[in-house]
Amino acid sequence: MPRTKIVVKAAFAGLVAVLSVPAAAQYGGGSQQPPPEMPPPRGNDRSAPAAPAEAAAAGEVLRAAACAIGRSANIGTALLATVPRSTEERTQAVALLRTAQRCLRLREQIATSALAARGAVAEALYETQFAAPPAARTPPLGAAPLPRPAASGEEIVALLAPMYALVDCATPRQPDLVRALLATEPRTPEESTALTALNPAFIACVPAGSQLSIDPRIMRSFFAEALYRWSVVQRDGPTASWAAPAAAPAGTQ
Secondary structure, three states: OOOOEEEEOOOOHHHOOEEEOOHHHHHOOOOOOOOOOOOOOOOOOOOOOOOHHHHHHHHHHHHHHHHHHHHOHHHHHHHHOOOOOOHHHHHHHHHHHHHHHHHHOOOOOOEEEHHHHHHHHHHHHHHHHOOOOOOOOOOOOOEOOOOOOOOOOOHHHHHHHHHHHHHHHHHHHOHHHHHHHHOOOOOOHHHHHHHHOOHHHHHHOOOOOOEEEEOHHHHHHHHHHHHHHHHHHHHHHHHOOOEOOOOOOOOOO
């Protein structure tokens, strides 16, 4: 029988634009050198630990998002309401980073991608609003699929499409495993182990014989947003803004 192969690698991060907020714009100081971008991935070996600087940078983005959300949850929901890779997303991400800088009293820039900022916001919103995991509804009620980038012709959109679909499918199947993934520190062996635990769900979501190439950094961001949206729908029901549309009755169009 054909088997599904899962290849874990960091192949797409270089295609994600880096955002930075000048510290001088916040504090009126003199010019500063821009910070280095997040370090490149360490090849395709899932077992290789992330560079300490990369892990620290990812953790700082999560803490920055949590601080900003503590001041105003609206700034987070505004970011999640945008279309990925749009001008509006970038605008909201920059606004979030500015709020985080003030919140944390940072004098240096925060440099990250809009995708990473979006995922960090989703994690912060989930942790704030769902101290106790919501129970799945009966009958089942799913969340609408994650919003896809508008620029469908871009190469990165085609590369990301399988990961979007995978997360949309796996999250409602195994929300507990997604929570376990988000409970780990980013770029750590524990994160890799938690992602590996989702392999059976991944395999159930794709045709037999498929080969999946996934980037753990991007998958974490996607899973964070998917879990938050799904949890809101379980809490708020069919009236939730992210509830999946009801299926049309048989025989209608």
